[in-house]
Amino acid sequence: MDNAVFVGVGELPSGRYPDRSFMGDLVEVAHRALDDAGLSPRDVDTIVLIPCLHSFIDQADLVFSRVVEELGLSKQVKSQFMVHSGGSTSDNAVRAAGSLLSAGEAETVLILQAERWGSAPVEAMIDALSFNGIPLEWEIPAGQNFNAIGALISARYMHETGSTPEEMAGICVALRRWANLNPNAMYRDKLLTVEQVLASRMVCEPLHAMECPMMADGAVGLVMTTPDLAARRDQESVRITGTGGCVSHYSLGQETDLARLGWPKAAEMAYEASGWGPEDVQLAEVYDSYAAVMAIAFEGLGLCKPGDGARFIGGETSPGGSLPANTNGGLLSAGHTGVGGGTALLAEGVRQLLGRAGPDRQLPDVQRALIGGTGGSYMDAQVMMLERAGGAR
Amino acid sequence: MNRLAEAYDAGLRDGKLLIQQCEACGKPIMYPRWRCPQCFSDALSFREAQGTGTLYSFTVQYHTAPTAFAAQQPYALGIVRLTEGVQLLGRLVANEDGGWSDYRCDTAVEFCPAPPEPPPAEGPTAGRPCAWFWLPKA
Numbered sequence: 001m002d003n004a005v006f007v008g009v010g011e012l013p014s015g016r017y018p019d020r021s022f023m024g025d026l027v028e029v030a031h032r033a034l035d036d037a038g039l040s041p042r043d044v045d046t047i048v049l050i051p052c053l054h055s056f057i058d059q060a061d062l063v064f065s066r067v068v069e070e071l072g073l074s075k076q077v078k079s080q081f082m083v084h085s086g087g088s089t090s091d092n093a094v095r096a097a098g099s100l101l102s103a104g105e106a107e108t109v110l111i112l113q114a115e116r117w118g119s120a121p122v123e124a125m126i127d128a129l130s131f132n133g134i135p136l137e138w139e140i141p142a143g144q145n146f147n148a149i150g151a152l153i154s155a156r157y158m159h160e161t162g163s164t165p166e167e168m169a170g171i172c173v174a175l176r177r178w179a180n181l182n183p184n185a186m187y188r189d190k191l192l193t194v195e196q197v198l199a200s201r202m203v204c205e206p207l208h209a210m211e212c213p214m215m216a217d218g219a220v221g222l223v224m225t226t227p228d229l230a231a232r233r234d235q236e237s238v239r240i241t242g243t244g245g246c247v248s249h250y251s252l253g254q255e256t257d258l259a260r261l262g263w264p265k266a267a268e269m270a271y272e273a274s275g276w277g278p279e280d281v282q283l284a285e286v287y288d289s290y291a292a293v294m295a296i297a298f299e300g301l302g303l304c305k306p307g308d309g310a311r312f313i314g315g316e317t318s319p320g321g322s323l324p325a326n327t328n329g330g331l332l333s334a335g336h337t338g339v340g341g342g343t344a345l346l347a348e349g350v351r352q353l354l355g356r357a358g359p360d361r362q363l364p365d366v367q368r369a370l371i372g373g374t375g376g377s378y379m380d381a382q383v384m385m386l387e388r389a390g391g392a393r
Numbered sequence: 394m395n396r397l398a399e400a401y402d403a404g405l406r407d408g409k410l411l412i413q414q415c416e417a418c419g420k421p422i423m424y425p426r427w428r429c430p431q432c433f434s435d436a437l438s439f440r441e442a443q444g445t446g447t448l449y450s451f452t453v454q455y456h457t458a459p460t461a462f463a464a465q466q467p468y469a470l471g472i473v474r475l476t477e478g479v480q481l482l483g484r485l486v487a488n489e490d491g492g493w494s495d496y497r498c499d500t501a502v503e504f505c506p507a508p509p510e511p512p513p514a515e516g517p518t519a520g521r522p523c524a525w526f527w528l529p530k531a
Binding site for chain 2: 123126127130135137138139140142143144145147148151152153155159201202203204206207209212251252253254256258
């Protein structure tokens with residue numbers, strides 16, 4: 001991926017927006033991302049779609065082709081397709097797009113994602129989501145579902161590390177403090193305390209309601225191109241210095257190391273490839289559908305001491321902390337936009353490195369960021385190492 | 394359903410927990426597979442598990458279950474590591490007080506041959522059984 005850089009990011013606010021539409025949001029974030037890059041739709045030769053989960057039809061209609069027509073790019077785009085690996089899709093979409101750019105198969109790639117979870121009927125979405133990463137033959141008959149998956153991981157993590165309910169809730173509070181600085185976050189105007197989290201109703205032990213992600217509408221666009229083109233167009237850019245990945249399981253009931261998952265292996269691969277390590281990370285954007293999911297990733301990535309994930313994230317990653325993380329508020333406070341939750345974290349990392357995160361939450365002098373993604377039943381760990389590449393800020 | 398699930402379900406309906414065994418390498422396999430994940434042989438058969446193990450992790454579901462399971466809330470799910478060295482997700486039988494406060498991670502559990510509750514009659518796996526576990530009787 002030596003020949004691929006990010007040059008633009010577009011995003012719509014996350015939350016409940018019944019007046020917006022799936023196609024309208026895709027078109028809007030496409031234009032926002034291209035505007036951010038200083039480009040026109042006519043500069044794009046490849047479109048990569050990240051799937052939605054709110055509607056089978058909106059996935060089955062080959063939406064990646066429809067956006068070509070909607071953007072006015074009929075007979076101008078060379079290639080269009082969808083990448084899907086659940087919550088880690090954005091990492092794999094970038095892996096695909098970056099490889100095409102590096103291989104000379106593409107020059108300017110538009111990556112698009114939109115989700116309508118927040119405006120869809122909740123029970124239908126719970127049922128649909130409870131097929132993701134759960135084997136129909138072996139686990140659905142027991143009543144397995146997405147919150148139970150988060151709870152089973154949390155329970156084992158707390159058992160092995162001795163992390164307390166207060167410390168787990170502290171992660172949610174750290175994320176909320178960032179969301180309060182992000183105008184696109186679902187919970188931008190709601191403050192949160194540890195006491196509030198622990199007083200909310202028990203949903204799936206040990207998870208309280210405020211420790212479970214809220215389904216949201218949301219949309220993100222990203223523009224990637226080659227370093228040569230970015231230089232010729234005088235664009236600021238962000239490069240990928242290395243990636244790592246590890247697919248650990250499909251069924252949660254088959255995972256033998258719930259408190260570590262695939263993170264240590266993915267981290268080793270990414271650090272080896274990028275030439276810089278955890279001590280050099282200035283910003284982390286790591287999948288956080290549940291507090292334990294983020295804590296386990298932090299430990300496996302070596303961003304804190306083993307067993308110390310919850311305490312470290314609660315104490316060190318909120319605004320003003322030693323290692324800012326999930327600076328958009330994360331899935332838990334910016335909103336869980338399905339497959340888009342990880343895409344929003346990636347977009348925030350790129351935006352911070354481009355220096356475009358706005359006056360309230362832009363980090364000073366941030367050069368290096370780590371992106372961590374995982375999907376479904378936390379079946380994979382994906383790591384992307386990003387670095388500010390150049391262009392005048 | 395397919396023939397692996399049918400055989401596994403038939404075992405559960407008879408009060409037996411079945412695991413696969415590879416005839417070629419002798420390794421136990423769970424969940425049931427089409428080829429041995431260790432040696433890739435297709436000579437696989439079912440045998441009855443001892444029914445003993447430890448509870449790796451568990452949760453009690455109070456809200457947000459899938460529609461078909463909503464009426465069964467609260468219910469407890471646990472990942473059990475069987476003595477044979479394989480693991481699976483199952484349901485946990487409640488204590489006499491109706492709760493699950495006696496369960497802990499790493500505690501010994503046993504397969505319960507007569508589940509206290511039938512599977513949901515509706516939903517994507519209507520009528521299909523699952524494995525239940527309980528604490529060993531003192």
